[in-house]
Amino acid sequence: GEDVEQSLFLSVREGDSSVINCTYTDSSSTYLYWYKQEPGAGLQLLTYIFSNMDMKQDQRLTVLLNKKDKHLSLRIADTQTGDSAIYFCAESRDNYGQNFVFGPGTRLSVLP
């Protein structure tokens, strides 16, 4: 299909790890991205991964890429209340990093 898919909701306890999953469609995508949207704000780029990588770690964030299954995940270690937001997975479908398709977003709720 044409869609990038994500589960819509995730709740975790403060201090636990969060894992947000995404399946994408275009095996030729060069880059895959995770964006964060806080309430009432625009999106901010959290991290991205080249399609020839399996994993990328950046402080509390770990991105895993399974190209065979077209599966991308974002793990947030030691989740804090400030991590409550909507997380979008996105892929670029051209070689210029301009023609984007976003998933529907996963709303992460962090419970105290």
Add this chain to the structure above:
Amino acid sequence: EAQVTQNPRYLITVTGKKLTVTCSQNMNHEYMSWYRQDPGLGLRQIYYSMNVEVTDKGDVPEGYKVSRKEKRNFPLILESPSPNQTSLYFCASSIGTSGKQFFGPGTRLTVL
């Protein structure tokens, strides 16, 4: 401060009344895009531009026009708005082909 600005932030209008949403960036980015965000659908790309006078259709261009006469500005034009264009609109800019986008704060449009 490096930023993408959009105006207006909120707009209520009536069917058929032409409107323009402005977008401006001060980062000298070549690439700019427009998206609409609807619940459960994530962000869908409307148009993008890789440089002055170069624009391309995204996934949902119908009912919209854009222009790129200057590098810093990328206005979105609705010639004859309809209620199904009620949405939250985001402008974004990026440099190079990495696709790392900077988003504006959003424009909430209601068409009655």
